[in-house]
Each structure stands twice: as structure tokens, then as C-alpha cells.
Amino acid sequence: MSVKLPIYLDHNATTPMDPRVFEAMKPYFLEFFGNSASRNHSFGWEAEKGVDKAREQVAKLINADPKEIIWTSGATEGNNLAIKGVAEMYREKGKHYITQTTEHKAVIDPFKRLQRDGCEVTWLSPDKSGRVNVDEFKAAVRPDTVLASIMYANNEIGTIQPIREIGAFCKEKGVLLHTDATQAVGKIPVDVEADHIDLLSFTAHKLYGPKGVGALYVRRKNPRVRLTPIFDGGGHERGFRSGTLNVPGIVGTGEACEIAGKEMAEETKRLKGLRDRLHKGITDQIDYVTLNGHPDYRLPHVVNLSFAYVEGESMLMAINDIAVSSGSACTSASLEPSYVLKALGVTEDLAHSSIRFGLGRFNTQEEIDYTVAKMVKSITRLREMSPLYEMALEGIDPSKVEWNASSGEHH
Amino acid sequence: MAYSDKVLDHYNNPRNVGSMDKNDPNVGTGIVGAPECGDVMKLQIKVDDKGRIVDAKFKTFGCGSAIASSSLATEWVKGKTLDEALAIRNTEIVKELALPPVKIHCSVLAEDAIRTAIIDLKTKRGEAVPNLGEGGGHATSERAMETLRGQMATATVQKN
Numbered sequence: 001m002s003v004k005l006p007i008y009l010d011h012n013a014t015t016p017m018d019p020r021v022f023e024a025m026k027p028y029f030l031e032f033f034g035n036s037a038s039r040n041h042s043f044g045w046e047a048e049k050g051v052d053k054a055r056e057q058v059a060k061l062i063n064a065d066p067k068e069i070i071w072t073s074g075a076t077e078g079n080n081l082a083i084k085g086v087a088e089m090y091r092e093k094g095k096h097y098i099t100q101t102t103e104h105k106a107v108i109d110p111f112k113r114l115q116r117d118g119c120e121v122t123w124l125s126p127d128k129s130g131r132v133n134v135d136e137f138k139a140a141v142r143p144d145t146v147l148a149s150i151m152y153a154n155n156e157i158g159t160i161q162p163i164r165e166i167g168a169f170c171k172e173k174g175v176l177l178h179t180d181a182t183q184a185v186g187k188i189p190v191d192v193e194a195d196h197i198d199l200l201s202f203t204a205h206k207l208y209g210p211k212g213v214g215a216l217y218v219r220r221k222n223p224r225v226r227l228t229p230i231f232d233g234g235g236h237e238r239g240f241r242s243g244t245l246n247v248p249g250i251v252g253t254g255e256a257c258e259i260a261g262k263e264m265a266e267e268t269k270r271l272k273g274l275r276d277r278l279h280k281g282i283t284d285q286i287d288y289v290t291l292n293g294h295p296d297y298r299l300p301h302v303v304n305l306s307f308a309y310v311e312g313e314s315m316l317m318a319i320n321d322i323a324v325s326s327g328s329a330c331t332s333a334s335l336e337p338s339y340v341l342k343a344l345g346v347t348e349d350l351a352h353s354s355i356r357f358g359l360g361r362f363n364t365q366e367e368i369d370y371t372v373a374k375m376v377k378s379i380t381r382l383r384e385m386s387p388l389y390e391m392a393l394e395g396i397d398p399s400k401v402e403w404n405a406s407s408g409e410h411h
Numbered sequence: 412m413a414y415s416d417k418v419l420d421h422y423n424n425p426r427n428v429g430s431m432d433k434n435d436p437n438v439g440t441g442i443v444g445a446p447e448c449g450d451v452m453k454l455q456i457k458v459d460d461k462g463r464i465v466d467a468k469f470k471t472f473g474c475g476s477a478i479a480s481s482s483l484a485t486e487w488v489k490g491k492t493l494d495e496a497l498a499i500r501n502t503e504i505v506k507e508l509a510l511p512p513v514k515i516h517c518s519v520l521a522e523d524a525i526r527t528a529i530i531d532l533k534t535k536r537g538e539a540v541p542n543l544g545e546g547g548g549h550a551t552s553e554r555a556m557e558t559l560r561g562q563m564a565t566a567t568v569q570k571n
Contacts, residue, residue: 311449313474317414317422349446385428385478387453387470388446403445 003370005321011206011301011360012155012183013325017252018208018361024255025210028248036245037236047247054254058215061257062181062200063191070216070237071250075182076106077230078201078216079149081241082178083110085227086147086199087119090176094144098175100124100132101343103151107180111149128344129294130159138169147176152184152200156327156340156356157293158302160188167196176225182206182214186260187299188268192217198225204249208361209256213249216240271359272300274368278357279303281372286379288392292327292341292354301359306341309389309398310382312352318378322371327354347399414475415509421479426486429468431455439532443523450477450517454524456488456496456532464488464496469524476514480504480521493529497541 008016028050036051038044055066072078087097099111101123111121122140126132132150141148148170153160163179170177178199184190185200186207192200203214218240219225233242260267283289288308304327307315312326327338327346337351346354357371383389388398414422430453431438438457444450450473457466467485471478483504488496504510504518533540 309472311473311477313449314422314478317475347447349449352449385425385470386472387442387451388472390430390453390470398446398451403447403451 003364003366006323007321007363007367007371008323009357009359009363009367009371010323010325012158012356012358014205014211015208015360016362017205017210018256018259020259021209021252021255025248025252028251032247034247036247037234047245050247050251050254051245054250054257057254057258061190061261062185062217063193064217065220067238068192068217068220070218070240071245071253072201072214072216072241073212073246074205074214075104075180075201075203078203078214079104079106079178079180080110081216081227081230082199082201082218083107083114083147083149084230085240086176086178086225087114087117088228089226090146094142094146095119096142096145097121098124098137098140098145098148098150100126100150102126102130102154102156102340103149104155104180104182107149107151125343126159129297130154130157130292130340130344131294131297132161132166134162134165134169137166141169141173141175145173145175147178149178149180152179152181152190153188153299154293154340155183156325156338157304157344158183158299159294160184160297160299162297163197164195170198171196174223176223183299186257186264187301189264192219198223204253204256207256207260210249210252213246213253215253267361268300271361271363274363274365275301275303275357275359277365278359278368278372279305281369282375285372285376288389290350292344292346302356304354304356306346306350306354307379308350308353309386309392310353310379312354314382315353315355315378318382319371319374322374325356325358327351327356349399417508418475418479418510421482421508422475425469425478425482427466427468427482427489428470430470431457431466431468436535437532439528439530439535441524441527441529441531443520443527444473444477446472449473450520452477452481452520452524454481454484454521454528456525456528458493458532462493464491464493473517473520474514476508476510476517477520479508480510480517481524483507484521484525488525493532496525497529499525 032046034043034047036047055069058069059066097119115121124132124136150161150166152163167177176198179197181190181200181202185202198219200217205211227240229240231242236242290306292304292306316326327341337348341351391398433440438455441454443452453470455468456464459465467488469481469485471481487499501518501522504521505515510518530540
């Protein structure tokens with residue numbers, strides 16, 4: 001097999017830039033270097049032209065108006081600006097917020113800050129597949145609810161949320177809906193009108209664009225959403241986000257969005273095929289493998305699997321020529337496994353031995369076949385030396401054994 | 412994480428992986444750790460009539476350092492008397508494998524596994540169980556061992 005190693009299967013962390021995006025950005029570093037806010041010369045006009053085109057490209061992908069796109073440094077900033085900006089602006093309306101426990105830290109932590117500042121936050125727990133229950137969501141809404149924030153799709157397990165149903169209800173109740181769509185934009189159809197989304201954040205580097213740039217969609221009518229900016233200054237971006245624009249990055253974001261929109265249908269089909277080939281290839285040959293996330297409502301390029309009876313770190317060591325993410329935080333000297341998997345009710349040991357495979361635009365079938373073979377070989381080898389697998393084969397469920405945890409305490 | 416060459420060697424070519432008959436009167440079994448902590452070690456020793464360890468096997472669920480620590484432990488106990496094996500200290504394992512501070516618990520578990528196997532063997536043979544006061548901070552998975560013995564007996568009955 002002539003596969004180039006290592007293989008990159010961590011596309012939920014970041015994606016390589018598409019060479020077409022890189023080409024589109026290039027002139028904006030050396031040739032069209034102007035400040036897009038410079039109104040009185042061609043350097044500024046050229047830069048502004050690039051930014052305007054990108055705004056249209058981004059808006060088109062999510063069915064928004066270009067005027068509703070605010071450039072940011074990425075999804076973390078977008079999430080912070082949406083949540084804190086709304087909280088500050090709508091203080092008179094109320095102080096109740098709704099979100100869920102499996103959000104990204106860039107949503108969780110701004111809400112924790114609001115809580116410290118005296119706001120009330122309802123933290124919804126998803127079901128075992130990672131989906132929020134729409135009825136529970138509806139029950140959580142109160143007359144003083146200002147904003148709900150529910151991610152479009154989860155970064156660890158790929159589960160897609162029922163945003164459209166939630167959006168329709170929010171609209172009816174006059175609650176603003178923010179969605180962290182970092183993992184969804186450019187991967188699956190996202191339509192801010194049909195989904196009734198008021199604020200949406202995403203970043204370019206998850207869809208083959210550059211790092212350090214992203215966008216926040218802020219609805220302009222029905223209702224007109226207002227925000228208190230975090231950055232004060234020159235009043236760029238309708239006053240929502242001051243600071244000279246990252247013109248090459250923005251141009252790249254636009255190009256990445258245009259490519260994603262054009263190629264989404266075909267790419268989804270191809271990646272889903274490869275992903276299912278990976279999943280089936282592994283489960284056909286190894287037992288005690290469980291899928292984390294929803295079998296159907298799931299991003300087409302993500303599969304998160306737990307391998308019972310093997311430990312996470314040694315598993316990653318065995319497949320060190322494949323770049324993936326793990327639900328274990330063991331290597332960072334903290335023993336806490338993924339809070340997302342824990343929220344789904346996945347036991348700690350299974351959370352530690354989970355792997356997220358995130359496929360992407362440039363992965364090949366050969367790479368997937370190599371990964372399957374490597375996984376099967378590594379898991380088999382590790383299980384041959386696993387006392388837990390031995391117990392399982394003897395008919396003893398290790399989870400029913402009363403372990404004396406103190407001896408395994410990490411010091 | 413950067414592992415030492417010795418850890419990598421034991422991880423890639425573990426010595427003495429396997430199991431021996433738990434019911435053999437000359438075999439002592441030690442199981443320590445817990446799955447939710449990320450490490451479970453099973454270490455078995457077999458003695459000859461003179462009480463010298465003639466064989467050792469291990470199975471470990473754990474990180475590379477845990478696998479290496481238990482693999483090394485099986486190498487070291489072979490040929491030793493029970494008392495000599497009891498004298499093996501986790502610090503020696505740390506030194507030999509150049510374990511980083513966050514992995515010291517792996518060596519502690521390996522030491523516990525050796526002791527637990529020896530206690531199991533001595534208990535089986537009706538011999539006095541050594542006082543392990545010195546290592547008191549690291550309780551063995553005696554409760555897990557007992558549960559297991561019970562369950563394994565049940566499992567065996569069910570199989571027959």
C-alpha cells in the first residue's frame with residue numbers, strides 16, 4: 001500500500017487550506033494590501049472589493065444578507081460577542097438564558113461568566129445520542145428568556161441538533177437564538193431563514209479556509225438584533241466589531257464558503273461513503289465497539305467510536321501514524337475524560353478509549369483502508385494483553401466487578 | 412508525550428504476556444487498579460517446590476508506561492525468591508524505564524501487582540502473609556480479587 005503517512009483524520013480540529021483558497025488570498029498580501037476602511041484611494045477600494053465579495057460568498061452559503069455578516073477572528077470570538085453582546089444589550093428584557101451541557105467551551109464559559117454576573121442559565125442535558133430534547137427545550141423557555149444558544153452540530157460526536165424546530169419555537173416566543181455552527185457551516189446545509197436563527201458563529205479554518213478569521217451572522221430584520229460590542233474603536237462592522245479587517249483572511253473565508261457551497265452535495269456523498277467504510281471495516285472485524293453520537297443525525301464526515309477493554313493512551317500510541325482525537329485527556333496529565341461523552345452517559349473507561357475520526361476533503365479510500373487495517377491490528381494486539389478483555393471473554397463483565405479504585409489513583 | 416526507548420521497547424515487544432491457571436496451587440495472581448482510573452494490571456507468578464519464581468505472566472489495561480512497568484516486573488521477578496520479589500520497589504522501575512512524574516503511578520501499580528500476587532500465593536498455601544505496612548498507602552484491589560474469584564467460580568460453573 002502506498003499511503004503517505006501520517007494520515008490526517010482530525011478535520012474537526014482544523015482542516016488543511018484548500019489550494020484554491022490559498023490562491024484567492026495571495027494577491028491580498030502583497031498587491032492589494034490596502035486597509036479596506038481607506039475610502040480615498042484605490043488601495044483601500046481594492047481591499048474593500050475583496051471584503052465585499054467575501055461577504056456575499058459567506059452570506060450566500062447560509063442564506064443571509066451580506067449586511068448581516070460581521071467579520072471576527074473566529075468562532076470563539078463570535079460566540080463571545082453573540083452571548084455577551086446580547087446579554088449586555090438586552091439587560092432590560094430579562095436575565096434568563098438557555099444552553100446545553102455539550103456545547104463547546106467557547107459557549108459554556110461565556111454563559112458561566114453571565115452566571116457569575118447574576119444571570120440565570122438553564123443547562124439542558126442531551127439524550128444518549130447527544131441531541132437536545134425539543135420538549136425539554138420548550139419547557140425551559142420563560143417570559144424573561146433573552147437568548148438560547150444551541151450548537152448546530154457537535155464537534156466531538158458530530159450529532160446534529162434539531163435547530164429548525166428550536167428556531168421556530170424561539171421565534172414564536174420572542175427568544176433570540178444563537179447557534180455555534182462551527183462544525184456545520186460548509187458541511188451540511190445551513191439556512192438562517194428556514195432555521196429561524198438570529199445569531200450564528202463559525203470559523204474559516206474548519207472549512208478549508210485560513211485560521212484566525214471567522215464570521216458572526218447577526219439578523220438585521222424580523223427581529224433586528226442588537227449587540228453591545230466587546231471591542232470598542234473605529235466602529236468597523238456596523239459598530240459591532242472594531243478593528244482593521246483581516247483582508248486576506250476574509251477573502252479566503254469567502255472563497256472557502258463558495259467552494260463548500262458548490263461542492264457540498266458531492267463531497268457529503270463521498271465522505272459519508274468513506275466514513276461508513278471506515279466504521280463498517282472496523283466493526284466487521286472487532287467486537288465491543290460502540291458508536292458515540294446519533295446514527296443518523298450526524299455530520300457526514302464524523303464517526304466517534306469507543307473500543308472497550310483497551311486504554312485510550314496506549315491505543316493512540318499504537319496508531320501514531322494516524323492523526324485523530326481521543327476522548328481521553330490522560331496525556332494532558334488530567335484524568336478527566338471528555339465532558340461531552342460523559343454528558344451522553346458514556347462510562348469513564350469507554351470515554352477514555354474513544355477515538356474521533358474526522359474525515360476531510362483530501363482523504364482517500366486508500367487512507368481509510370490503511371486506517372481500518374491499523375485499527376484492527378492495534379486493538380487486537382492490545383486486547384490480547386488486556387485483563388479486562390480476558391474477563392469479558394470468560395463471561396465476566398468488568399463493569400460489574402467491584403474495583404478498589406484507590407490503588408489506581410493517579411499521583 | 413515523549414516515552415523513553417525502554418518504555419517503547421516494552422510497549423512494542425512486551426515480555427511475558429499471557430495467563431496461567433489461577434487455580435494452580437503454585438500460581439499466585441495479583442490484580443490491581445481499576446478501569447475508570449485507566450489502569451488494570453494482572454500479574455501472575457508461578458513458583459517451584461523451593462518457592463522460587465520460575466515463571467511470570469501479565470496482562471495490562473493501561474497506558475504505554477503501565478504496560479512497560481508490568482512487562483518489566485515480570486522480567487524482574489523471574490528467578491527470584493518470594494522475599495526477593497517483595498523487595499522490588501517502584502522507584503527501581505521508575506529509574507529503569509525513566510518514567511516521567513505523571514507516570515509514576517504505573518510503577519506503583521506494578522509493585523502492588525507483585526505484592527498482591529505473592530499474598531495470593533501465600534494465602535493459597537496457608538503461609539503467613541507478609542506485613543506490608545510500608546506500602547500501606549497503596550491498597551491492592553483485594554475486593555476486586557475477591558469479587559473476581561467469586562465470579563470466576565460462577566462463570567466456570569455456568570460453562571460446565
